[in-house]
Amino acid sequence: FKRTTVQTTPHSGQKPGTSGLRKKVKVFQQKHYTENFIQATLSAMPGGCEGKTLVVGGDGRFFSPEATQIILRLAAGNGVSHIIIGQDSILSTPAVSALIRSKKADGGILLTASHNPGGPNNDFGIKFNISNGGPAPEEVTNKIYKITEDIKEYHEVDLPDLDLSKTGEFTHGPLKITIVDPVSNYLSLLQSIFDFDAIKEWLHNTNPKPTVLFDALNGVTGPYGRAIFVDTLGLDEKSIQNCTPSPDFGGGHPDPNLTYAHTLVEAVEKNNILFGAASDGDGDRNMIYGKGAFVTPSDSVAIIADWAEKCIPYFKSGVKGLARSMPTSGAIDIVAKKRGLEVFEVPTGWKFFGNLMDAGRLSICGEESFGTGSDHIREKDGVWAIVAWLQILAAANKEKPGSDINDVLMMHWKKYGRSFFSRYDYEECESAGAEKMMAHLRELFESSGFVGSDLSATSSSASFKVASADDFSYTDPIDGSVSSKQGLYIKFEDGSRIIFRLSGTGSSGATIRLYVEKYSQDESEYGKDAQDGLKPLIEVALKVSKLQEFTGRDKPDVIT
Ligand code: VG1
Ligand code: CO
Numbered sequence: 001f002k003r004t005t006v007q008t009t010p011h012s013g014q015k016p017g018t019s020g021l022r023k024k025v026k027v028f029q030q031k032h033y034t035e036n037f038i039q040a041t042l043s044a045m046p047g048g049c050e051g052k053t054l055v056v057g058g059d060g061r062f063f064s065p066e067a068t069q070i071i072l073r074l075a076a077g078n079g080v081s082h083i084i085i086g087q088d089s090i091l092s093t094p095a096v097s098a099l100i101r102s103k104k105a106d107g108g109i110l111l112t113a114s115h116n117p118g119g120p121n122n123d124f125g126i127k128f129n130i131s132n133g134g135p136a137p138e139e140v141t142n143k144i145y146k147i148t149e150d151i152k153e154y155h156e157v158d159l160p161d162l163d164l165s166k167t168g169e170f171t172h173g174p175l176k177i178t179i180v181d182p183v184s185n186y187l188s189l190l191q192s193i194f195d196f197d198a199i200k201e202w203l204h205n206t207n208p209k210p211t212v213l214f215d216a217l218n219g220v221t222g223p224y225g226r227a228i229f230v231d232t233l234g235l236d237e238k239s240i241q242n243c244t245p246s247p248d249f250g251g252g253h254p255d256p257n258l259t260y261a262h263t264l265v266e267a268v269e270k271n272n273i274l275f276g277a278a279s280d281g282d283g284d285r286n287m288i289y290g291k292g293a294f295v296t297p298s299d300s301v302a303i304i305a306d307w308a309e310k311c312i313p314y315f316k317s318g319v320k321g322l323a324r325s326m327p328t329s330g331a332i333d334i335v336a337k338k339r340g341l342e343v344f345e346v347p348t349g350w351k352f353f354g355n356l357m358d359a360g361r362l363s364i365c366g367e368e369s370f371g372t373g374s375d376h377i378r379e380k381d382g383v384w385a386i387v388a389w390l391q392i393l394a395a396a397n398k399e400k401p402g403s404d405i406n407d408v409l410m411m412h413w414k415k416y417g418r419s420f421f422s423r424y425d426y427e428e429c430e431s432a433g434a435e436k437m438m439a440h441l442r443e444l445f446e447s448s449g450f451v452g453s454d455l456s457a458t459s460s461s462a463s464f465k466v467a468s469a470d471d472f473s474y475t476d477p478i479d480g481s482v483s484s485k486q487g488l489y490i491k492f493e494d495g496s497r498i499i500f501r502l503s504g505t506g507s508s509g510a511t512i513r514l515y516v517e518k519y520s521q522d523e524s525e526y527g528k529d530a531q532d533g534l535k536p537l538i539e540v541a542l543k544v545s546k547l548q549e550f551t552g553r554d555k556p557d558v559i560t
Helices: 033-044 064-077 093-102 138-149 184-193 196-204 222-232 262-270 297-311 331-339 354-358 382-399 405-416 431-446 530-545 547-551
Strands: 003-007 021-024 053-058 082-090 107-111 123-130 153-157 168-172 175-180 212-215 275-279 286-290 293-295 321-325 342-346 364-367 371-374 418-429 454-456 463-471 488-492 497-502 510-520
Touching (some): 033 064, 033 123, 033 138, 053 064, 053 093, 064 107, 064 175, 212 222, 262 275, 293 405, 297 382, 321 331, 331 342, 331 405, 331 418, 418 530, 431 463, 431 510, 431 530, 454 530, 463 530, 497 530
Antiparallel strands (some): 463 488, 497 510
């Protein structure tokens, strides 16, 4: 097989963000754009890529088949020996992580832009995962970026397109290829983690039967959802919807939150569904939503952590430690404290959990952005979290028949207190204005007298005394690497927080994320709507940041 070297010139801006490189499809379709990034990824692989095994797959979005063929040609040209691909290049993000680990592969290339819309005029993305199954650490992504900045050539073998539709073992030029069913490996992993019999017992032997609805939002988890809800748990076809993966997610925005997963929310409310759940385009996010009951992701991970040892077989021998991303509420910290477990606060992005898991210090973790997971793999895992909730409900119903999501929530708050939490997203702001707002806040934090000052709300007499304010910096406890400028936070004396970050996953402009948190141990507040409980803090955040002045925005695009 003839390896050829193709001359190329750099494309600017190929810097991986919070979770890989995400750009408009049209950007990836430019001459040599995708090739450059793949070459840089292969060149940056720890230990080189020669003779290695890689897993390739993604959420099936538009441009995935083309990108897969490019990867095959460049992998062959760079001496990779074996590629494991999901049929039709479909694999959820957690399924890729699971495959890398179970096949002992050296890494994986994920073709996804997660919850971002897909199709010819929307987003595509490429992410590299390392041999532990998790997203490449910053050291590797920085190296990839550096290579893209002065790339001069890439290596390929001129191969015809491979038929991705048939499973089995193939030879493709110098490559050994294994095309796998996207679901089976992942399904057997979940079967080894959970007690599906206990869930079935609850679902089928309760009167009236608990109702369930899973919505894949036309993303990659359709086949996984069918395998679990219909084939494994024996539920009706009516218990799943939007379960055929579509290259443009049916024109929707495959993000499981109250704004974008309205197909689920409406169906749950209309049909009085006890347990509803949705996942995102690539299957690593989840939303838990039952009739009249929304579980914030920050509460979700805390509740899973609290119940795990009791009802999930995988954790029977004990939970090692807990963790959350910085903006995520402290609900999980309180569980950790009461149970005498270590708890870590890491920057936004799943890549920061991997080292802690590899070192055996972390079992369960989550992010406020609908990401929940454990050390069974090295990605957040939407379907895992959904099954974990079914397991919890089955266990709660053994203790107290008739328990629903609201009962589990209320039980948790009564035991641990409630962390009110909300995130406001101002999408696609003008970059200059957003940067100025962040600079303004940094300057304010450094000014004398800010710490100790009182910030007051506009519509009430509430005021909050600043206890500390800084730019979050993280030193990895395992390898000592430092990640700085990970988000601006103000902590108040009553324990409340406000946080500002710029998103690292958008494909154009700047998205500002504002996070607010307030902890309460006042039982009379537990039933309150989070927006009411947080109103004064949100006012303070908007006032102190001068957000409207800098961006011209008077309201967020999405509130979660
Ligand atoms: C967002 C979330 C972050 C998450 C990331 C990837 O990043 O805030 O918590 O890890 O998306 O999730 P950012 O930088 O835009 O805030 V996914 O489901 O896109 O892989
Ligand atoms: Co995702």
